[in-house]
Amino acid sequence: MADIRGPQCRQCRREGEKLxxxxxxxxxxxxxxxxxxxxxxxxxxxxxxxxxxYGVMLRMKQKVRRIYGMFERQFKRFYxxxxxxxxxxxxxxxxxxxxxxxxxxxxxxFGISRRQARQLISHRSIMVNGKIVNIPAYSVQPGDVIAIxxxxxxxxxxxxxxxxxxxxxxxxxxxxxxxKLEGVFKRVPExxxxxxxxxxxxxxELYSK
Numbered sequence: 001m002a003d004i005r006g007p008q009c010r011q012c013r014r015e016g017e018k019l020x021x022x023x024x025x026x027x028x029x030x031x032x033x034x035x036x037x038x039x040x041x042x043x044x045x046x047x048x049x050x051x052x053x054y055g056v057m058l059r060m061k062q063k064v065r066r067i068y069g070m071f072e073r074q075f076k077r078f079y080x081x082x083x084x085x086x087x088x089x090x091x092x093x094x095x096x097x098x099x100x101x102x103x104x105x106x107x108x109x110f111g112i113s114r115r116q117a118r119q120l121i122s123h124r125s126i127m128v129n130g131k132i133v134n135i136p137a138y139s140v141q142p143g144d145v146i147a148i149x150x151x152x153x154x155x156x157x158x159x160x161x162x163x164x165x166x167x168x169x170x171x172x173x174x175x176x177x178x179x180k181l182e183g184v185f186k187r188v189p190e191x192x193x194x195x196x197x198x199x200x201x202x203x204x205e206l207y208s209k
Contacts, residue, residue: 054206054209056202057202057203057205057206058206060198060199060202060203060206061202061203061206061207063198064094064097064198064200067114068097068103068114069102069114069115069118074137076207078093078096078097079093079203079207081096082096088200089204090200090203090204091191091200093200093203094191094194094198094200095188095189095194096139098173098188098189098194099139099140099141099185099188100136100137100138100139100140101121101126101128101133101135101136101137101138101139101140101146102114102117102118102121102136102137103117104140104146104174104183104185105117105120105121105126105146107170107171107174108146108170108174108176108183109161109162109164109165109168109170109176109178110126110146110148110158110162110181111158111161112157112160112161112164116157116161117136118136120148120152120158121133121134121135121136121138122134122136123152124149125148125149125155125158126146126147126148126149127146127147127148127149128144128145128146129144129145130145130147132149140185141185142185142186142187142188143184143185143186144184144185145182145183145184146183146184146185147180147181147182147183148181148182153181158181162178162181166178170183171189171193172189173185173187173188173189173193174186
């Protein structure tokens with residue numbers, strides 16, 4: 001499985017906002033974005049100038065790509081598939097990203113971050129409809145049941161994630177049974193249920209150039 005390595009917080013600093021890549025650390029004072037005048041990575045004492053229109057589109061694409069932990073080639077493939085579907089390409093793209101198995105596992109609270117969710121999947125700790133699936137990019141379909149493998153239910157990282165998200169309401173498009181450690185992907189999310197700080201139209205305009 002391809003994995004984006006390197007400091008996760010560096011990616012947040014590059015985008016100038018929290019991307020919630022480090023799980024619980026993102027909610028503490030240790031998060032670099034919480035520090036006053038947090039600088040982007042690279043040469044010290046540099047300040048961002050005003051971005052061009054192309055720069056704004058590029059930064060939005062990079063932001064979404066980093067949130068979902070994808071390389072450029074894989075992200076572009078998802079975009080191409082989104083163009084083949086009926087409806088708005090940008091919305092199709094976001095819905096496809098949210099239907100990835102690693103995103104669904106994260107949304108259900110079994111992993112404290114998408115990166116940890118990918119680890120659970122690649123370590124064969126996740127089952128879909130009773131069968132082990134070790135492909136993070138696997139496309140979950142409405143009605144699919146996602147569960148923790150019985151032998152993995154005692155893993156400390158899973159317990160910590162469940163405790164961390166205990167008071168968080170799960171999204172409307174999934175249901176979770178925390179006692180059975182399983183959930184159901186009911187449907188693809190609507191656009192108004194997805195992050196409002198993502199402007200998918202900028203991504204469409206970038207790839208349309």
